Amino acid sequence: MSSGVPPWRQGTVPAGCQGGAARSVPGPCAAHGGGRSGMARPQPVPTAGAWQRPPPFLAGLADDTLTFPEHGHGLRRQKRDWIIPPINCPENDRGPFPKKLAQIKSNKDKETKVFYSITGQGADSIPVGVFIIERETGWLKVTQPLDREKMDKYVLYSHAVSANGQPVEDPMEIIITVTDQNDNWPVFTQQVFVGYIEENAKPGTSVMTVNATDADDAINVNNGIIGYSILSEEPKGPQRMFTINAEKGIISAIGTGLDRETTPNYTLIIQAADQEGTGLTNTATAIIKVTDANDNPPVFDPTMYEVSVGENEVGVLVTRLYVTDQDLPGSPAWNAVYRIQIGDPQGNFEVTTDPKTNDGILKTAKGLDYETQKRYTLVVSVQNEVPFTVPLTPATATVLVVVRDVNEAPIFIPAVKRVEVMEDVPVGYHITSYTAQDPDKEQSQKITYRMGSDPAGWLAIDPENGIVTAAQPLDRESAHAINSTYKAIVLAVDNGSPNHATGTGMLLVWLQDVNDNGPIFTQEVFHGSVLEGAEPGGTTATTWQAALEGCVTAH
Template sequence: SAPISSHTSSVILIIFKCLSQITFNNCDGRTRTLFQSVDKRFDVDTDGTVTLKRQVTLHEGHKVFSVHAWDSSGKKHTPILEHVVFICHMSPSNNAHISAGVLTFLKSSTGLKRAKRGWVIPPVNVPENSRGPFPMKLVQIKSDYALETRMQYSITGEGANQDPKGIFTVERLSGNLYVTQPLDREKKASYKVTLDVNNIAEKPMEIVINVIDQNDNKPVFTQNPFNGYVHEAAGKGRCMFMTVTATDADDPDTNNGIVSYAIVSQEPQFPKPNMFDINVLSGTIRVRESDMDREQWPRYTLLIVAADMEGDGLAATGTAVITITDSNDNPPQFEQTLHTVSVPENKVGAVVAKLTATDEDEVGSPTWSTKYRIISGDKGGFFNVSTGPSQLEGIITTVKPLDFEKTKQYVLSVIVENDDPFVDSLPTSTATVTVNVEDVNEPPEFNPKEKVIFKSEDSPIDTELVAYTATDPDTGKSQKIMLSVHALGWNRIRMCKVNF
């Protein structure tokens, strides 16, 4: 429409339902105005509500009538747009969509002024995939000058004389706008064409043609399968560990393009048939039951359906493969818990015993490999236990010499654990190793090992210099000690045989 004078205000018609109700909103802030419809079949309330007083047949698909208004001072005003045009467009579902017109009122008290009249061009909604017949009429475009003079219409822009060309045409004299072929919203959701008329009083107007979505695309998973991993000890309801995703090419602002997810089946169905949940909107999968056991059921396969229309429309199926990762829920166990061994005394680094264990967790993982501790029986620190090359063996060795004469037996308690801590409080396995110390024939010992003798130089022959005794540490055996001396030419030893 033409530019609005500074002495005018405008009222915008908002139509909620075809031939049902119109709401007028004054731009000057007034919410109540006295209106009068020239067509007595219509009544206009003070709040701008238009009601139909009796049945009206719209042969042309629209109705033109004038509306007068009185301001707060009682002056009668005529709208700058003399005619209000109601145009009803019928969608495939037979729901009516109404376009809005514009009324402009004078605010000046000096009298009525006529302004340039404008066009009433509704937005056009066209459902995609229509079967025609083509060309199919969309709407009739009219200028209010058409009541006074012969008009000629033409359109330009995308879908008209620009690519994709020839989709829309307009009848030169009637203003009927046509679509010539089925439209695809997924290729192009809207078109903008410019309507021109051979009347210099009218300016070109832009028409937006919206392609209304139909549910003609089913969801598509972004990959297949989806792979996820979750610990077997994951807590019920708290662990969200993977997400599946599907896309839908339909309108994302409608149920046609909004994807819903559901789990259809689970294999294996143990220990329960519904071990997992899926968020219906996000596709996030979480643990539902906390009884997973990797050792029995290391992998699950879920069949998932993605559907539009809140789960009741077009659907696609995908697969989620869930690998159960190991948690340390199986403590290692000694294969033998009682051992009796003999170890010679005085030997450091001697292998005392090898203790083998088993573990049902994942082979090679920190939840499977073992470590060992001596928890009792070695107050003196004579022994050490280390993990053998197989990772399932504890090797006990001596780190200090054992002394048969002091301690003849040790009773060691050894515990086996994993490198990773247990997920819960689990019972540990303990082995008892009885170590008997073997006596070794040890040489006698002089005490002290070296003795210094002082005698005068003129001592006579056979003078006793010293009594130098030796003892045998093998107190548990009856043995004889023989003493001898390396002759130096000037002394001799009186030998004394001693039994121990």
């Protein structure tokens, strides 16, 4: 609210051109001065009294001068010395240009003609020509609009010389500070931000941080201070689910009931406004993805299965178990893990998970035996890879497995039978009885026997009772007897349907030797020599041999 008193009567510098010191003398722009190392640096001169002279651009410029300190007085204030506060000039001034800032004045002008010049940034060094000074009057002027974002401060040095070019004052430092105008919009570091939050997260859970920058001044003024807000949230619900920290840009959950299965994504339009939320604005999009939590247990559908499987089949599919789960497919909260809880103490079955469908795959781990157990009642449970959000009893399904009887081959006991017999037994001799048992006890099948492999044709078997007899003379020395053992294969065939089943047994006949081969000379005539006069019993020059089985040597 205005008091109706002009600002220069209130002891303040007009808006848009204020000095950095709280009580500095007003002018078109407030000024400050000081010496470099070894130079006099004047101190601020406080204003006196409630009334002050109007600024030059409002009431004339004659007495608003910045005078050099007198030599030898150091930092002491002289009667007419002007002590320069910072010159604060707003950026983007519309002119007209050149525009007066302050007048530089030396007290030596009473004694001699004084000429003024400036050096430094914006004068004779880059950027050249931004500031100029009237040589005779000492008026410091700006020639163009300033841009704080390009250069926020200029350091100049004013010089005073006599007509012959000799310095009449030490150089005086002048600092011109470019004051900020809110001429830059906030800029988000990215146009789309993506964050994640787990469903059922508690209010206050942080999702992500959005960030925007502003080139304007955020230290001396609030032009560069950004305030964040949420303009919209989609999809809309009965309550807002998210909020944002106005200063830090942190987005967090504010509502309860985040549910990925209902709303997997939220889209927020975020606004960044400078001047702490009241100035220039810009927007960006924040996409929040709700990640899955295990809040939907797997459920069997159906819960009862009745299947059959043939006996003796290993690794065959018994059945598929079907479950439904509303959690995210492929996630640990969806992946099913099956276990056989009841009904398989011997480990006859195994259950695995189909990674694509999440079905349970129930197979036989061993061959089932109809004659041992005709049916199994299995209780299979299912859980997810990760625990449920609250303790929960796992879902179960019951699988009734009926074992189908198949026509199994008769089984010889033992599978390999070894008997010992003399090689000279007569034809028809009872060598052994070799029989098989039919595992299909309930089918009452008849078993018949026959020789499967009898290389020499030496054996015969009774088809009714499995008695093995000698069909021909046996010969231990035959090529069919390897290491005195004759090998034969015996078959047992049942009369089951739809197909007969055949079992095999191996009969090893160990032939015992008898002296059934006389000695035979290796040749009919043997030639030898003997020395005359040889003693009786002496060895001849030649040894005669006859051999069959054991060897006989003649001398």
